[in-house]
Amino acid sequence: MNSFTEENYLKAIYKFSLTTKKGVSTNTIAKKLNTKASSVTDMLKKLATKNLINYKKYYGVTLTSKGEQIALSVIRNHRLWEVFLVEKLNFKWDEVHDLAEELEHIKSEKLINNLDAFLNFPTNDPHGDPIPNKNGKIKNLKMINMSELKANEEGIFVYVKDSSDKFLKYLSKNKLEIGERIKILEIEPFDNSFKIAYNNQQLILSESIAKNIYIQS
Amino acid sequence: MNSFTEENYLKAIYKFSLTTKKGVSTNTIAKKLNTKASSVTDMLKKLATKNLINYKKYYGVTLTSKGEQIALSVIRNHRLWEVFLVEKLNFKWDEVHDLAEELEHIKSEKLINNLDAFLNFPTNDPHGDPIPNKNGKIKNLKMINMSELKANEEGIFVYVKDSSDKFLKYLSKNKLEIGERIKILEIEPFDNSFKIAYNNQQLILSESIAKNIYIQS
């Protein structure tokens, strides 16, 4: 059995692995988990002896398939609990992450599979992230960043890159939600801001906001 | 904030307090929590400095009102999660205790109050134990042990004293469930066994089984 802490390390490594081909560095993990590099080194040694990561001193780490499987299962738990909190317990999408961070570590196949069924096998969490199935398979949406769209193009809002409270609250305030069909009305060349239309309203998004929004392609 | 471990100690002390007027002894707690008396002593000192228990060396402990409040909140969490698992996720009543033992330690007022509402404010868990409300108030059922009933008396089966897997499975096998109306047909004076009728069937219960069953009075 793996501790909460070990699972959090594996999850962090998994997420960084998605965006690098090289190993994930000690410092990267330390920053993400709000801990010190020396603590990370200690944990990496431990995870390596458990065959959950490939660790070569000074050169960062990758997950073994055993490690990846655990990371995916924790992510599955996290995202299913987020769906539960939003859909059944009336939480807002910007309130669920920290609770899911605790619930994800409760280890019971039956619990999570029954929860999955109870929720009707959702494919994405409230922020648009895909939910791995019970075999760890993730169905990746094909999506592109909104900033790559041109005037008059449109698509479904499917994912937020930055899912911090602040950003999610901004979206909620403007009733801009995942699943909404968005049309680009015009792009201001001066500051790359986007004027969009959705659900009978219009809104101007700064470039940095547009870059946090992904559209199904 | 209190650790899982501290909460488990408080809960254990609370439960023993219900059946003794004296302080709860070190050994009693050690047995319940599968640990050693010396470990218990250490923890009692710690809980005492946090003002959660009244501790006088060699004379056992009682909860302070602060400690009792925490114990009741953990118990509330435990029992509400058990209801959730049975009613929403199709668990059997003999499968939920260990999972609830983990879920009970997730500390969020909003989570538990919303769960309570989602479950329609249940008053009892799947084993008949009362669920404290959000202020820690427990509505105690007035109930008596089945062995105190006489022939031809009847009532509703509301609580099991022994909620071990073994006993719960025995009851399930005989379709004898909480909420069932039970009538005592006769009591065999030789071995104090009970012949009962419920839900169109009859069953003979040994004295020790009868003693584990409580009936609403």
Place this chain on the structure above:
DNA sequence: TAAAATATTTAGACTAATCTAAAAATTACA
């Protein structure tokens, strides 16, 4: 390509929760 800057690891220490073994206090009962 050799400093300088940066990243990583090692060494040694700390805390929470646990343990075993031994000492001390309480309680049981002859």
Place this chain on the structure above:
DNA sequence: TGTAATTTTTAGATTAGTCTAAATATTTTA
């Protein structure tokens, strides 16, 4: 009521996860 049995506490270790400070390796850059 004094000794034996039992219970509880103390003393000293251990383990997981963390930290700071120092040492070492890698990377950058002049």
